[in-house]
Amino acid sequence: MKELRNNKVVLGLSGGVDSTTAALLLKEKGYEVIGLFLDVMGDGSSDIEAAAKAAEQLDIPFVHRDVSDIFEKVVISDFCREYSIGHTPNPCVVCNPNVKFKTIIDVADELGAYYIATGHYARIINRYDRYYVQQAASLRKDQSYMLYRLGQDILSRIIFPLGNFQDKEETRNLAKSHKLFSADKADSQEICFIEDGKKAYVDFIEDRGFHCEQGDFIYSDGSVIGKHKGLLYYTVGQRKGLGLNLGKSAFVTKIDPAGNTITLGSNKDLFKENVVSHSNFFVADSTERIPETVDNDCLLAKIRYGAGLSPCTLKAGDNGRVIATFDIAQRAATPGQSIVFYAKDSEEESAYVIGGGLIESDY
The missing domain is CATH 2.40.30.10 (Translation factors)
Structure with missing residues (x-):
C-alpha cells in the first residue's frame, strides 16, 4: 500500500449528475480527484462510457474495476435467495459495505489516496471519538438509511460533498452552471441490475434457478380463499395485484415459505x-x-x-x-x-x- 495522501480522493463515479457534481465540488476544493467506475454486471455497459466522459470533462484520472464476480456472489445471490423465501431485500444495504465501499477503499489504498467519496446525500459527524453517518440536509433525498452497515474503517475516510445540498435541483443547477453533460441525466432506477417492474424481478430471479409455485391464500381467520402465483410476486403490505375479489380491501400480512402460503388481512392487521x-x-x-x-x-x-x-x-x-x-x-x-x-x-x-x-x- 502506498503512503496515503490527505489531498487525494478516490470518488465512485457512475456518470450520473450526483457523482459528477460531487467530483466537481471536490476538485474546486483543491483535492486531487480520481474517478472510479465499478462495473457490477461485467457487461461493458454504456454506463462506463458515461463515467469516462464525465471524468474527461472534469479533467480527472479515470479507472474502472470489474466487480461483477463478487457482486454476483454476494449481492445478487442474497437478493434472489431472500425473495425466494418471501422476504423483500434491499440490495444496496448488502452492496455498500461488501462491494462498493470496500472496493473504493481498496483502490484508494492502491493509489495512495486517504479519502474516498461518493455522490450520496448524507453527512459524516464525529461523536464520542466515533464516526457516524448523519442525515443529509435534504430529508427528502437523505440516503443515510442505506449506509448503516459501514464500519469505522470506512466512515473515518469518507467525504459526502452533497450532504449539505437542500434538494436535487441544487445539484442539477450547479451541474448546469458548469455545463456538465450529466446535468439533465435521469435518476438511476430503484434496483441497478434489474429493470423496474415486478415481472422483470421474477424473470431475473427465476433465470438464476429460484422458481416459485402456486400456493394458498389464507385469510386471517384461517380460511383458504384462493391461489397465489408464487411467493416471488408478493410483499408484506401489498394490496394491488392479488387477483382476488373479496368485496373488501385485503393486504398481505404474512408470507410463509415453509407452507408456501400467503396470509391476507385488514390494514389494521x-x-x-x-x-x-x-x-x-x-x-x-x-x-x-x-x-x-x-x-x-x-x-x-x-x-x-x-x-x-x-x-x-x-x-x-x-x-x-x-x-x-x-x-x-x-x-x-x-x-x-x-x-x-x-x-x-x-x-x-x-x-x-x-x-x-x-x-x-x-x-
Missing part, C-alpha cells in the same frame, strides 16, 4: 409496536450488540427507506436479536427490509445512524 431484527450491526464497534452508550431517551428508527423517523426504545433479544418498541405502531414491517436506528442529540441537530438490522418474519 399490518400495524405492530414491536419490530424484531437479526444480523444487527452497530456502528460504534461493528458488533451486533447494543452499545452501552445507547440512550433510549433519544432513539429513533425507520423500517424502510422512504419512512420517517419514529421514537422507539431498544432491548436485546435472544441469539443476537434486537427488539425495537415504537411509541407509535408501525405499518407493514417487511421481512428482509432493514430497520435502521438513529440517535438525535437535540431538536436542532439532524439525527445520525447508530446501527440497524434485518427485520424478522415472526418472533
